[in-house]
Amino acid sequence: MKIVVLLLLIAIGSVLFHLASPWYWTPIASNWEYIDHTITITFWITGVVFTLIVLFVAYCVYRYRYKPGQQAHYEPENRKLEGWLTLVTAIGVIAMLAPGLIVWHQFITVPKDASAFEVVGQQWQWSYRYPGKDGKLGAADNKHITDDNPLGLIAEDPNGKDDVIIQGDDLKLPLGRPVKVLMRSIDVLHDFYVPEFRSKMDMIPGMVTYFWFTPTRTGTFDVLCAELCGQGHAYMRSKVVVVPAEEFHAWLDRQPTFAQLRQNEAAKIRQAAK
Incomplete structure (x- = not known):
């Protein structure tokens, strides 16, 4: 149970630290608010994934903790689960990379009047x-x-x-x-x-x-x-x-x-x- 409580504290503490942190960006002074938006999207995606993983690990530690007489079930592979994990991971990676690629294109496309x-x-x-x-x-x-x-x-x-x-x-x-x-x-x-x-x-x-x-x-x-x-x-x-x-x-x-x-x-x- 101590490990479960510790994992829950890590998940909750990480979210609260990000929301209440005094260390953040300096006030912007250029047209690149798109970069701020891209970083914010990345923070939300990685933050949600991190929190879900920690909570899932906490659930597994609690749900499948040792009990006398309980035997683990061995399942070498699960194609359905692997397919969902691959799909969700691909969507997350695309969601993080796509905004950055769009901003990068803008970043190096110099206006003619510059x-x-x-x-x-x-x-x-x-x-x-x-x-x-x-x-x-x-x-x-x-x-x-x-x-x-x-x-x-x-x-x-x-x-x-x-x-x-x-x-x-x-x-x-x-x-x-x-x-x-x-x-x-x-x-x-x-x-x-x-x-x-x-x-x-x-x-x-x-x-x-x-x-x-x-x-x-x-x-x-x-x-x-x-x-x-x-x-x-x-x-x-x-x-x-x-x-x-x-x-x-x-x-x-x-x-x-x-x-x-x-x-x-x-x-x-x-x-x-x-």
């Missing part, structure tokens, strides 16, 4: 790059990384000369405008993650990964690395600041371009050589 920016991860800091007046990001390659070109932009590409590079500062985004996030890693696996945006993606060396979202409220949010990337992983943090579109564009216009940064760096080298 503007793009780049996130570059390296141990242990974030860098950002915006397109300039031409609206195009220049080509980049890790082989071109130098002290005066920390993100490896290809200098011969005219599209990159007016790109805006942000290092050691906040990422700023316009409110209510869809943005495509292009992600690149310089060294090891990283993962760009803003909990309030519900969107994240691994950053794989040698590849450019992407997703999109639309910021839906202004504010300052933490940027985290969601992939264990070395000793300084916990300190790989930044901020993303969502501001009205007019304020964002005014801020972006004040930032130096890649060409200007290289000119300033060259001037410093010439000055030091004198």
